[in-house]
Amino acid sequence: MYQVPLPPEYTDLSAEEIRSRIHAAKAKLGSGTVILGHHYQRDEIIEHADHRGDSYKLAKDANLHPEAHTIVFCGVHFMAESADILTPDHVKVILPNLAAGCSMADMANIFQVRKCWQELQRVLGDAMSVVPVTYINSAANLKGFVGENGGTVCTSTNAPTAVAWALTQGEKVLFFPDQHLGRNTGAKLGYDPETEMVVWDPFKPLGGNSEEAIRSAKFILWKGHCSVHKRFTLEQIAKAREEHPGINILVHPECELEVVNAADFNGSTEYIIKTVEAAEPGSKWAVGTEINLVNRLAKEMPDRLIFCLDPQICPCSTMYRVHPSFLLWTLENLVNGVVVNQIVVPDKVKHYAKIALDRMLTVCA
Ligand code: SF4
Numbered sequence: 235m236y237q238v239p240l241p242p243e244y245t246d247l248s249a250e251e252i253r254s255r256i257h258a259a260k261a262k263l264g265s266g267t268v269i270l271g272h273h274y275q276r277d278e279i280i281e282h283a284d285h286r287g288d289s290y291k292l293a294k295d296a297n298l299h300p301e302a303h304t305i306v307f308c309g310v311h312f313m314a315e316s317a318d319i320l321t322p323d324h325v326k327v328i329l330p331n332l333a334a335g336c337s338m339a340d341m342a343n344i345f346q347v348r349k350c351w352q353e354l355q356r357v358l359g360d361a362m363s364v365v366p367v368t369y370i371n372s373a374a375n376l377k378g379f380v381g382e383n384g385g386t387v388c389t390s391t392n393a394p395t396a397v398a399w400a401l402t403q404g405e406k407v408l409f410f411p412d413q414h415l416g417r418n419t420g421a422k423l424g425y426d427p428e429t430e431m432v433v434w435d436p437f438k439p440l441g442g443n444s445e446e447a448i449r450s451a452k453f454i455l456w457k458g459h460c461s462v463h464k465r466f467t468l469e470q471i472a473k474a475r476e477e478h479p480g481i482n483i484l485v486h487p488e489c490e491l492e493v494v495n496a497a498d499f500n501g502s503t504e505y506i507i508k509t510v511e512a513a514e515p516g517s518k519w520a521v522g523t524e525i526n527l528v529n530r531l532a533k534e535m536p537d538r539l540i541f542c543l544d545p546q547i548c549p550c551s552t553m554y555r556v557h558p559s560f561l562l563w564t565l566e567n568l569v570n571g572v573v574v575n576q577i578v579v580p581d582k583v584k585h586y587a588k589i590a591l592d593r594m595l596t597v598c599a
Pocket residue numbers: 274310335336337338339371460461462463524550551552553
């Protein structure tokens with residue numbers, strides 16, 4: 235989405251001016267405006283957040299404030315959409331920088347997914363029994379597609395439960411947009427990535443597969459990935475183990491299968507945080523996830539050795555677009571009664587996306 239350039243008066247402010255003006259605007263807005271900060275946001279944003287969490291936790295946290303009429307979501311576009319779907323109609327959801335998308339979510343769009351569905355129907359015929367499952371890191375209209383077609387949303391925490399449920403509803407799962415979470419989840423459930431999974435490349439006829447391969451696959455995995463989590467490698471794990479004997483390797487399931495298999499632990503962002511928090515003082519952790527979160531954990535728990543598995547890793551570049559100056563601009567506009575950057579999910583999409591999200595809550599309760 236197009237983000238209008240910030241007015242010049244917001245582009246030359248010092249970090250301290252921005253911080254104090256955010257505090258002042260927040261105080262004027264009071265409890266009707268709630269700021270949510272995703273774990274991957276920079277510290278200068280997190281310090282202003284009323285809640286911090288992963289995307290699903292934050293969408294739920296948005297509902298913890300019955301008095302709130304405005305949610306400022308410091309995260310990326312699909313997260314603000316989920317908050318709009320899950321909050322009452324009168325609540326406005328704002329994304330401080332509209333350019334903050336998610337490169338993984340952008341790897342599957344509704345036109346590509348509909349085309350894939352049609353091609354699967356052509357190959358599998360009237361008896362087609364495919365259940366679509368979308369990772370919560372996807373556009374609202376993909377959640378709507380899933381809701382309309384008997385499928386569910388999943389998070390990185392509940393993916394095994396959601397996918398296991400899907401396989402009780404149909405013979406195959408179409409999992410998008412992250413092939414790695416899909417593959418890791420299928421492997422965790424006991425399916426063979428080599429013989430029971432195919433990858434669907436939306437830029438190739440039949441996703442780059444033969445009809446026979448599609449017929450025999452249990453999992454059809456969309457060819458998408460997270461540009462941050464794909465950076466972690468076996469070499470980095472070997473180096474961490476060599477340099478820090480006894481170290482624990484902890485990675486996110488958006489990493490490649492071989493990395494997840496070589497790690498000691500894997501799980502969602504919330505799982506990563508809880509695991510490190512519960513660890514003994516003096517323990518050592520090489521963590522394969524976004525750098526802002528890893529650095530924050532290291533700062534908050536100095537009695538443990540915590541570092542990012544990839545020493546060169548850059549932050550999630552799209553999350554990073556939520557600079558504090560955008561937050562300030564958003565809040566000061568609200569103080570003046572102006573709503574900028576509101577994210578509105580159309581009613582029809584919202585209806586089916588809510589069905590998919592509610593299904594996830596029921597199935598994964
Ligand atoms: S870390 Fe990966 S999945 Fe998360 S917002 Fe960034 S690109 Fe998307």
